[in-house]
Amino acid sequence: MKNRTALITGGASGIGKKTAILLAEKGCQVIINYRNSEAEAISLAKHLEHCYGTKCLAVQGDVALEEDCIRIVNKSMSVFKTIDILIHNAGPYIHERKKMTEYSSDEWNYLIHGNLSAAFHLSKQVIPIMRKQKWGRIITLGYDRVETSPGWIFRSAFAAAKTGLASLTRTIALEEAENGITANMICPGDITNDWKEKSIQDALVAEKYTTNTGTGRQGTGEDIARVISFLVEEKSDFITGSIIPVTGGIDVLGKALKHH
Known part of the structure; x- marks a missing residue:
């Protein structure tokens, strides 16, 4: 992944931060977009540059606003020659x-704008860049079973946006396959709060003290970041239009219904 951007x-935080760390570790240059967490974003960019010797940039912008999406891409392109990978991780909730x-x-x-339209505005900006080099990776994030468009009680707007995003992701995959661009969606399970920035090792340690069901351990940001990191590799080009649950x-x- 060396020299990919x-x-x-x-x-700046959560799953996005975990992903930034993993990609920088692989030699990627990373652009960290943030809305309000300026200090965290700048500190992460410096940390990644220092630890992995890869160039990083923090860029402010609210992806729910079209003009901010355009500005984020323009600012990124003024520093880096290209954007190879787009990870649409920000999602208002x-x-x-x-x-x-x-x-x-x-x-x-x-x-709707932050979760769905943002993917349209950002992809519209970056796909022409990716087409030029005949290579690109687009990753979006959904939720469990999103491809079946299930109802989600008390989450109408979020669920409607993500369901639309699942279809949009698959459409991009079909339309851009000839240009060497893949598009996939990852659907994280119940990864809450602090666990978004934790490692699998943290979860294995915690597992000894809990009696959780399912796999027996808590999901972490690293679980999601590892799948993202796999999908953006050169050899993962055959995986596109996929919706991958990591639950x-x-x-x-x-579980959401039971709490009701």
Whole structure:
């Protein structure tokens, strides 16, 4: 992966941060997009440059806004010659549990724009760059069973956006295959809060003290980052249009319903 450049939206923390670290470790140059976490993004970029000797950049921008998507790509291109890999990891989410009718138009628009339209605006900017070099990798993030467009109680806007994103990801895969560009979606299981930045080793240690079901251990950001890192490799070009669950075999939506 040496000298490939990866743009990771929402890369300053969580799964995005774990992915940035893993790709830098492989020799990728990394562009870390952030909305508010300026200090974290800059510190991560410096840390990656120092540890792995790879060039990194922190770029502010809210992917829910079209003009910010354009600015993020322009800023990245002014520093790097190309963008080889786009990881659309940023995804606004409203934790409050409420029915569709209780969503305001602003909330609805923000979730649809941040989770779905952002992928359109960013891909529209980067695909022509990838076409030129006949090589590209686009990764989006979904949720468990998203390809079956299931209902998700109290998550109407988020679920609708991600379901649309699953279809969009597969369409990009079909349209851009001739240009050496792949597009895949990864669907993380129930990876919460701190676990998004933890390693598999952390989970194995914690497992000794819990009686979790499923695989018996907690999912981590590293579990997702490893799959992303595999999909962006040169030899992973045959994997495209895939929606890959990384859930530890746990039924995430079923769990959501039980809590109801």
